[in-house]
Amino acid sequence: MSDLSFVRTEMLPEKEPPASTVGAIGWARENLFSGWFNSILTVVSLTVIYYVLSTLLTWAISPTWSATSLGECRDILAEVGREGHYAGACWGVIRDRWIQLLFGFYPSELYWRPILAFILLGVALAPVLFSDKVTPKLLWFSAVFPFLFPWLLWGGTIWAPLAVIAGFVIGWFVYKAVDASAGSLAGIIAAVVAAVVWWMFLSGYVVNGVPNPDDPNAVGGLNALLPIGIEAVESRNFGGFMLSITIGVVAIACSLPLGIVLALGRQSDLLIVKALCVGFIEFIRGVPLITLLFVASTLLNIFMPPGTNFDIILRVIIMATLFASAYMAEVIRGGLAALPKGQYEGADSLGLNYWQAQRLIIMPQALKISIPGIVSTFIGLFKDTTLVSIIGLLDPLGLSNSIRADAAWNGIVWEIYGFIALMFFVFCFAMSRYSMYLERKLHTGHR
Amino acid sequence: MTTLTDPPKQAFRLSQLIYDTRYRSMTIQVIAMIGFLILIGWLISNTAQNLADLGKEPSFRFLGEPAGYDINQRLIDYNNQDTHLRAAFVGLLNTLLVAFLGCITATVLGVIIGVLRLSKNWLVARLMTVYVEMFRNVPVLLWIVFVMAILIESLPAPRAFRGDNPEATMKVFDSVAVTNRGVYVPELLFGVDARDEKGEYLDAPTGWRVGLGDLPIGASADNPACASYYATEGAMAGEPGPGCGTFQISLDLMAVLFVLIAGFYSAHRIKLRADRIQEATGERPTTWYLRLGVVVVPLLIVLYALGAYLAYPELRGFNFRGGTHMRNSLIALWLALSLYTAAFIAEIVRAGIMAISHGQTEAAAALGLRSNRIMSLVILPQALRVIIPPLISNYLNLTKNSSLAIAVGYMDITGTLMGITLNQTGRELETVLLGMLIYLTISLSISAVMNWYNNRVKLVER
Numbered sequence: 001m002s003d004l005s006f007v008r009t010e011m012l013p014e015k016e017p018p019a020s021t022v023g024a025i026g027w028a029r030e031n032l033f034s035g036w037f038n039s040i041l042t043v044v045s046l047t048v049i050y051y052v053l054s055t056l057l058t059w060a061i062s063p064t065w066s067a068t069s070l071g072e073c074r075d076i077l078a079e080v081g082r083e084g085h086y087a088g089a090c091w092g093v094i095r096d097r098w099i100q101l102l103f104g105f106y107p108s109e110l111y112w113r114p115i116l117a118f119i120l121l122g123v124a125l126a127p128v129l130f131s132d133k134v135t136p137k138l139l140w141f142s143a144v145f146p147f148l149f150p151w152l153l154w155g156g157t158i159w160a161p162l163a164v165i166a167g168f169v170i171g172w173f174v175y176k177a178v179d180a181s182a183g184s185l186a187g188i189i190a191a192v193v194a195a196v197v198w199w200m201f202l203s204g205y206v207v208n209g210v211p212n213p214d215d216p217n218a219v220g221g222l223n224a225l226l227p228i229g230i231e232a233v234e235s236r237n238f239g240g241f242m243l244s245i246t247i248g249v250v251a252i253a254c255s256l257p258l259g260i261v262l263a264l265g266r267q268s269d270l271l272i273v274k275a276l277c278v279g280f281i282e283f284i285r286g287v288p289l290i291t292l293l294f295v296a297s298t299l300l301n302i303f304m305p306p307g308t309n310f311d312i313i314l315r316v317i318i319m320a321t322l323f324a325s326a327y328m329a330e331v332i333r334g335g336l337a338a339l340p341k342g343q344y345e346g347a348d349s350l351g352l353n354y355w356q357a358q359r360l361i362i363m364p365q366a367l368k369i370s371i372p373g374i375v376s377t378f379i380g381l382f383k384d385t386t387l388v389s390i391i392g393l394l395d396p397l398g399l400s401n402s403i404r405a406d407a408a409w410n411g412i413v414w415e416i417y418g419f420i421a422l423m424f425f426v427f428c429f430a431m432s433r434y435s436m437y438l439e440r441k442l443h444t445g446h447r
Numbered sequence: 448m449t450t451l452t453d454p455p456k457q458a459f460r461l462s463q464l465i466y467d468t469r470y471r472s473m474t475i476q477v478i479a480m481i482g483f484l485i486l487i488g489w490l491i492s493n494t495a496q497n498l499a500d501l502g503k504e505p506s507f508r509f510l511g512e513p514a515g516y517d518i519n520q521r522l523i524d525y526n527n528q529d530t531h532l533r534a535a536f537v538g539l540l541n542t543l544l545v546a547f548l549g550c551i552t553a554t555v556l557g558v559i560i561g562v563l564r565l566s567k568n569w570l571v572a573r574l575m576t577v578y579v580e581m582f583r584n585v586p587v588l589l590w591i592v593f594v595m596a597i598l599i600e601s602l603p604a605p606r607a608f609r610g611d612n613p614e615a616t617m618k619v620f621d622s623v624a625v626t627n628r629g630v631y632v633p634e635l636l637f638g639v640d641a642r643d644e645k646g647e648y649l650d651a652p653t654g655w656r657v658g659l660g661d662l663p664i665g666a667s668a669d670n671p672a673c674a675s676y677y678a679t680e681g682a683m684a685g686e687p688g689p690g691c692g693t694f695q696i697s698l699d700l701m702a703v704l705f706v707l708i709a710g711f712y713s714a715h716r717i718k719l720r721a722d723r724i725q726e727a728t729g730e731r732p733t734t735w736y737l738r739l740g741v742v743v744v745p746l747l748i749v750l751y752a753l754g755a756y757l758a759y760p761e762l763r764g765f766n767f768r769g770g771t772h773m774r775n776s777l778i779a780l781w782l783a784l785s786l787y788t789a790a791f792i793a794e795i796v797r798a799g800i801m802a803i804s805h806g807q808t809e810a811a812a813a814l815g816l817r818s819n820r821i822m823s824l825v826i827l828p829q830a831l832r833v834i835i836p837p838l839i840s841n842y843l844n845l846t847k848n849s850s851l852a853i854a855v856g857y858m859d860i861t862g863t864l865m866g867i868t869l870n871q872t873g874r875e876l877e878t879v880l881l882g883m884l885i886y887l888t889i890s891l892s893i894s895a896v897m898n899w900y901n902n903r904v905k906l907v908e909r
Contacts, residue, residue: 031569038568045570185465185475272476276483286890287883288847294865294882298875302497303490383586390588390853397588413596421585421593428584 059414062088065095069408093409094419100403101419104239104394110155110231114242117152120145121249129434132441146253153238153246157229163203171195184355235313239394241423247313248382251320252328256374258321259328260367264358266329267336277329284326289384292319297391316388324381331377335370336362368442375435379428386424396420494876507881509872510535516867518858520774523694531868533693538863539885545780545859546846546889552785553845554838557792564797575793582790588851590787595779595855602627605766617760624760624767629774631760631767637699637753665693699753706749710742717741776857780849788845792838799834800826831904839897843890850886860885 016022020029032042063080067073073090082088103111124145127138147161171191179187238246265277284292296319301309339362347357389398400416403409464474498505510532517527522540525533564575582590603615605626617624624631666673673691717738725731760770803826811825812818852859853866865882869875 031567034567038566038571041563041566041568041571045568045574049574183465185471189478270472270476270479273479276479282891283887285843286887288850288861288886290850290853290861291865291879291883291886294869294875294879298869299879302494302876304497305493306496306500379584383584386586386588387851390851397586397592413600417589417593417596421589424586424589425581425584429580432580432584 058088059086060089062091064088065091067092068096070411071408089415090409090412091415093403093412093415096409097399097403097416098419100240101396101399101416101423102240103242104399105237106233106239106242107231107237110233113152113155113230113233117149118242118245120152121149146250149250151230153242154233154235155230156232157207157227159207159226159228163207164199167195167198167203170198235311238313239399240396243313243388243393243395244382244385247317247320247385247388248378250317251324252374252378252381254317254321255324255328258325259332260363262325262329263332263336266333281326281329284323285330289320289323290387290390292323293387293391295319312393316391316393320381320385323384324377327377327380328374331370331373332366334373335366335368338369339365371442372435372439375431375438379431382431383424383428396423498876503873503876505876507877509868509874509877512872514868515871518863520772520777520858531864531872534868535860535864535881538858538860541777541852541857542846542849542859542861542889545777545784545849545852545857546842548781549784549788549845549849550842552781553788553792553841556785556789558796560789560793561796561800564793565800579790579793582787583794587783587787587848588854591780591783591851591854594783594786595775598775598779599627604628605762608762608767622757622759624762624770626767627775628766629772630778631770631772633757633759634769634771635755636758637697637755661695662698663691663693663695666691699755702749702753703746703755706745707742710745713741714738774857776852776855779855780852780857784845784848787848788841791841791844795834795837795841796830799830802833803829828904835897835901835904839894839901842897843893846889846893847886 020026033039062077062082064073064076067076067090069092070090073088073092077083077087099108099111103114106114120141123138124142126134127136127142144165147165151158151161171194174194175187175191178190182190262277262281265273266281268274268277293316296315297312300315300318304310343361343365344357347361352360386395386397389395389401392398394402397420400420403416404412464470511530513528514531514534515527516534518525518534518537518541520541521537522544523537525537560575560578563571564579566572566575602625605624605628607613607615608617608624608626615626622633663673663676666676668677670691676691714737717734721732721734758769760767760772762768807825807829808821811821816824849859850861853862856862858866860882864878864885869878872878
């Protein structure tokens with residue numbers, strides 16, 4: 001044999017991968033131009049993005065922050081050589097009115113109260129929303145907060161919220177007393193009756209004293225003894241995002257217990273209870289919110305005893321609560337249905353009664369499953385609070401009409417809508433991201 | 448061995464109503480029922496007392512009184528001397544119109560966006576995500592007023608179309624005028640019997656190519672508007688005037704619809720026959736031209752026979768005349784609702800497609816199916832089952848959201864019955880309850896129809 005060898009003895013050095021498959025070019029080839037159809041889509045998208053951005057940015061970047069009227073905006077733009085209808089945005093209106101869009105006509109020296117209320121709202125929500133990071137002791141504050149919140153916003157005497165709390169305390173003690181002697185069902189009924197009697201008949205006397213027919217404005221009771229309170233603010237001064245958030249938060253908080261009761265009623269074996277709950281849920285879900293708001297603005301006073309005339313925001317909150325509770329009930333029903341049947345049977349086999357099973361086994365799991373749904377119901381309700389502008393409340397959209405009617409800003413369109421849309425987007429987007437975070441956190445099953 | 452004995456029979460004691468689980472449920476139900484009845488009775492007595500104090504007696508007689516207001520966008524004949532009931536009906540039709548249009552466009556847009564969100568194209572997928580988040584997180588009312596503002600502010604006024612060198616021109620072969628007062632599109636009319644205001648023929652009738660005319664329901668010879676309908680001679684003989692009868696049914700349209708439905712039915716039968724042949728022999732006959740022809744050819748024949756023609760909008764004076772005028776309020780509502788709901792539908796479609804495991808596609812490909820057959824025979828039937836239930840609730844949402852028409856002045860049932868009629872008659876109880884009842888009926892009907900469809904799709908499951 002000769003020394004002729006056809007076998008390569010040394011390794012070839014590694015080659016770089018082709019330039020077209022790595023780096024920016026490779027990424028673009030794979031993700032943007034992987035075929036003729038994708039290439040067309042990419043080019044079309046780029047054109048759209050370029051067109052939208054170039055129009056929007058040239059309009060939005062405009063030196064009009066300090067202007068005090070639309071005319072001044074146009075002058076400023078004309079000075080820099082930008083003429084025409086869409087020469088540039090007039091941001092002066094936002095600088096001038098942003099505080100109004102946030103607080104409506106709330107007295108400016110009292111702005112600290114809504115600000116404090118919303119900060120405390122965050123504190124109260126923290127142990128609920130981030131249960132793994134915040135100490136559960138804060139839950140006590142969350143329990144008190146529903147009474148603190150309206151008091152901070154509307155002001156007035158401190159005795160009114162305390163009287164409401166007292167109703168719950170009285171109900172609790174009555175329940176304890178009756179439960180020991182006559183059983184839990186009688187206890188619940190007695191507690192509800194006692195609390196309602198306290199709220200409807202007694203609390204008024206304790207807080208305001210016996211009404212004096214000669215002088216309806218006279219104060220008695222605790223208000224006369226210890227007049228502790230902060231300045232009251234009327235509902236018609238409420239407006240802007242403060243109003244939206246107030247309606248949204250209160251309605252969702254109140255609708256949660258109502259929704260749980262409705263969901264349980266819909267799942268229950270009791271025919272009449274089930275029929276009532278199904279009827280209520282389907283009725284509310286079948287009509288638009290705006291008709292319920294019409295009920296709030298025109299009919300609710302007719303349904304109440306003659307002479308009752310309660311606040312329009314309260315009426316709206318009542319209807320929004322009923323509206324949200326029907327949707328909440330469906331969300332929670334989904335959570336209940338998602339629980340394996342073994343959980344119910346396990347509870348039964350332990351000898352727990354219905355309420356014990358619900359409280360200790362079913363609800364903690366069902367509510368945990370339904371939190372993303374609850375959050376999305378909340379997002380929906382928060383967006384729907386804009387509808388109150390149709391019945392004349394001054395939410396951001398209602399305020400935008402009054403701002404546009406102002407002589408100085410007559411003709412402004414996009415800036416205010418854009419601002420409102422941006423605010424809503426920030427709120428809702430943050431909430432939807434939170435619900436995705438929750439879904440990931442709660443997804444503890446198979447990975 | 449144990450023997451089971453019945454528990455000792457005891458006399459029924461009253462306390463068993465609370466302590467015995469066999470009877471307790473009855474107690475709770477009776478208490479709930481009594482509580483509910485008390486609540487209802489309390490509300491009704493309050494209402495009766497309040498209405499008596501206001502001097503109002505609940506009655507629906509106002510529905511028969513003249514409405515006295517105009518409705519500018521309507522599907523049926525209406526003038527301000529018609530009754531509140533008819534105004535409400537016009538509003539109801541407007542609600543249904545915008546809901547119908549909105550559902551169709553929202554579905555089409557939503558499916559496209561949902562599929563594009565899953566696209567392998569990075570840029571397109573991101574762009575669609577931006578779209579979905581943008582529309583989902585901003586209130587629909589804001590979108591409606593926003594789109595309305597865009598239409599009013601950015602479109603040319605009708606006068607921009609005038610002159611030798613106009614700033615704006617009509618679109619689509621000079622047939623569609625897009626103005627800031629609305630969109631004018633060609634209208635399909637029948638019979639070569641177009642007449643001017645005096646009833647004279649603009650175009651001589653060509654004998655048999657004449658439309659069937661309108662059939663007034665509830666016409667009476669006493670009604671002066673019906674004089675021409677009962678006349679045997681004269682230019683307008685046999686044609687009911689405006690306001691004759693409760694409704695006028697266009698016989699031409701009925702004929703076209705009948706032919707169309709018959710065509711689709713025949714096409715469906717042809718498809719079923721092809722399916723049968725394929726089952727029996729394994730060969731599928733080519734039928735697409737038959738199925739197309741059986742729909743299109745009779746339609747063209749009947750359209751020609753009825754003398755169908757398009758009436759184009761024309762600029763006369765300060766505004767456009769002729770054609771169908773879709774007002775800005777309708778367009779804004781339609782567009783905004785479609786774009787908003789499409790974002791939700793896109794998410795549903797995406798979730799539905801993602802719910803089908805990739806193995807299904809691969810298995811179908813392994814069986815030798817082509818990609819479009821995989822989509823239509825394997826993926827879609829399964830995805831539809833996931834998609835349809837949430838889709839139903841989105842259709843319902845769109846219909847309910849159409850009540851926001853009141854914000855842009857579109858006269859739907861909220862704008863007529865619960866808007867102007869309420870304000871004019873002061874009958875808030877009757878109008879709002881009636882309005883709620885109507886919405887409830889619409890919602891329940893839509894969900895009944897869609898649930899029926901859902902059950903049909905579900906049957907595919909084995």
